[in-house]
Amino acid sequence: MSDATPAVQRPAPHGSRDSAFFWEGCRRGVLMGQRCADCGAWRHPPRPMCPHCQSVEREEVELSGRATLYSWAKPVHPPLPMFEPGYLIALVDLEEGQRMLSNLCDVSPEAIEIGMPLEVFFVETAEGGAVHQFRPRQAS
Amino acid sequence: MASSNGSNAAIVGTGQTEFSKSSGRSELQLACEAIKAALDDAGLTPADVDGMSTFTIDNNEDVDLVRSLGVENLRFSSRVGHGGGGSVGPLAHAMAAVDSGLADVVVCWRAMNERSEYRFGASKMSAVGGAPGAGTGFIEWSLPFGSASPAAWTAVQAQRYMHRYGVTNEDFGHVSVQLRKYASTNPNAWFYERPITLEDHQASRWIVEPIFRLLDCTQESDGGVAVVVTSLERARDLKQPPVRILHATQAVPFEFETVTNYYHEDLCSFDAGIACSRELYRRTGLGPRDIQVGMLYDHFTIAIYWHLEANGFCKQGEAADFVKDGHIAIDGTLPVSPNGGHIGEAYIHGMNNIAEAVRQVRGTAVNQVAAVENVLVSAGTSGAILSRAS
Ligand SMILES: [Zn+2]
Numbered sequence: 001m002s003d004a005t006p007a008v009q010r011p012a013p014h015g016s017r018d019s020a021f022f023w024e025g026c027r028r029g030v031l032m033g034q035r036c037a038d039c040g041a042w043r044h045p046p047r048p049m050c051p052h053c054q055s056v057e058r059e060e061v062e063l064s065g066r067a068t069l070y071s072w073a074k075p076v077h078p079p080l081p082m083f084e085p086g087y088l089i090a091l092v093d094l095e096e097g098q099r100m101l102s103n104l105c106d107v108s109p110e111a112i113e114i115g116m117p118l119e120v121f122f123v124e125t126a127e128g129g130a131v132h133q134f135r136p137r138q139a140s
Numbered sequence: 141m142a143s144s145n146g147s148n149a150a151i152v153g154t155g156q157t158e159f160s161k162s163s164g165r166s167e168l169q170l171a172c173e174a175i176k177a178a179l180d181d182a183g184l185t186p187a188d189v190d191g192m193s194t195f196t197i198d199n200n201e202d203v204d205l206v207r208s209l210g211v212e213n214l215r216f217s218s219r220v221g222h223g224g225g226g227s228v229g230p231l232a233h234a235m236a237a238v239d240s241g242l243a244d245v246v247v248c249w250r251a252m253n254e255r256s257e258y259r260f261g262a263s264k265m266s267a268v269g270g271a272p273g274a275g276t277g278f279i280e281w282s283l284p285f286g287s288a289s290p291a292a293w294t295a296v297q298a299q300r301y302m303h304r305y306g307v308t309n310e311d312f313g314h315v316s317v318q319l320r321k322y323a324s325t326n327p328n329a330w331f332y333e334r335p336i337t338l339e340d341h342q343a344s345r346w347i348v349e350p351i352f353r354l355l356d357c358t359q360e361s362d363g364g365v366a367v368v369v370t371s372l373e374r375a376r377d378l379k380q381p382p383v384r385i386l387h388a389t390q391a392v393p394f395e396f397e398t399v400t401n402y403y404h405e406d407l408c409s410f411d412a413g414i415a416c417s418r419e420l421y422r423r424t425g426l427g428p429r430d431i432q433v434g435m436l437y438d439h440f441t442i443a444i445y446w447h448l449e450a451n452g453f454c455k456q457g458e459a460a461d462f463v464k465d466g467h468i469a470i471d472g473t474l475p476v477s478p479n480g481g482h483i484g485e486a487y488i489h490g491m492n493n494i495a496e497a498v499r500q501v502r503g504t505a506v507n508q509v510a511a512v513e514n515v516l517v518s519a520g521t522s523g524a525i526l527s528r529a530s
Contacts (some may be wrong), residue, residue, distance in 0.1 A: 075347075089296060101282050
């Protein structure tokens with residue numbers, strides 16, 4: 001993110017009992033994923049039961065943080081006081097297969113290509129929270 | 141009881157308030173007025189009502205309606221989630237209640253001051269979800285990223301569709317122009333006598349770039365709409381020709397999410413709409429070519445594409461051309477929302493589209509389509525086919 005910190009901070013995520021591990025991971029600077037401990041299927045958003053084998057046993061695992069861009073948009077109106085004008089929202093597909101909403105940073109709209117490789121980083125929010133962000137990654 | 145080929149429930153009355161930006165009265169009054177008007181239309185009284193169904197997001201309580209209208213006893217009452225996508229759900233509940241004998245006369249309504257009391261399309265500023273059942277759990281995963289309004293939530297789905305099929309924002313403009321054309325000859329429409337051109341659409345400001353301009357977004361409206369459902373048998377003794385609910389259904393497919401429906405594999409494929417459409421055609425034995433009018437839920441212009449494709453009116457990826465070639469016009473192969481839809485008439489979250497479906501089947505619409513037998517109402521997580529009673 002740029003140095004111009006908005007006067008009003010980005011709202012903190014408010015997790016549920018089932019998603020607390022995810023946001024706690026963001027505060028530690030780690031992108032966490034939820035995986036079924038029995039059949040190994042990933043899932044997002046988090047939920048208590050595996051939809052494939054109905055197991056409630058689950059693992060909370062650090063993810064690679066690598067993703068590709070699935071879609072994006074630039075909200076213009078109404079402006080939000082806690083976001084710098086020109087900010088981008090993005091849907092990303094994680095290397096592990098889950099899809100999630102985030103922000104796309106450090107790229108101008110003209111340079112965006114759907115499918116472009118991305119990597120995760122984190123920013124602080126109000127109330128001492130943190131959220132995941134994505135920026136272009138050099139394809140390896 | 142329901143026959144094997146469709147329900148025996150029918151819509152026998154519709155009622156509505158004026159559609160405005162400032163109703164000047166309570167949401168409860170709007171609901172009362174719309175329901176009373178629907179009962180008058182049917183030739184029934186509040187004492188006949190023994191069932192009610194509405195949306196989880198409607199602020200009116202059944203108990204307040206019972207004691208305002210003078211209902212003697214409700215035997216059936218329900219609410220449907222999923223916001224406007226679920227708007228045909230109350231009709232499905234009413235149908236099931238009537239077919240099963242849980243109730244004899246069910247009113248379905250939606251009434252609100254979404255413009256004057258709160259801005260329904262405004263950005264949400266708290267990352268805390270709403271009440272259970274309000275379908276706002278998705279807020280947790282969108283608001284911290286500045287995706288805070290219906291336009292932003294929908295835009296990322298739309299962008300993927302645009303990317304896949306080479307569709308532009310100007311293509312969307314053809315949807316707005318057509319819906320505003322319909323509204324321009326509908327005296328009840330907010331945009332009565334106010335058609336737009338493609339140039340107007342392209343000159344309207346960006347809401348979410350490069351996807352939605354102002355004229356891609358539906359409006360916010362104050363108003364109420366109600367319909368009355370009873371059995372086909374009882375309908376024969378009432379004032380209006382019955383409009384049969386051939387079938388009505390809900391759909392919540394796997395990995396569906398309300399509003400931010402991002403988690404199924406291909407976001408160009410409208411999973412909920414497809415599930416509704418399959419069930420409607422399976423239960424009725426009808427297909428897209430048996431439908432004369434489509435009442436398709438237009439919260440944004442692109443939604444018309446999604447409904448057209450999900451219901452088989454055109455092939456996947458061909459909706460932009462289908463619209464551009466005039467197929468949704470009054471003389472097209474599938475006239476869509478001849479009341480002007482939400483974009484042109486009013487945004488009563490799908491209920492005004494159900495009322496228009498009834499008028500089209502009765503043959504009393506202002507922009508009447510010729511020889512209507514079946515109207516398909518598609519809202520996303522719910523849908524129905526309404527038909528002439530033979
Ligand atoms: Zn499993």
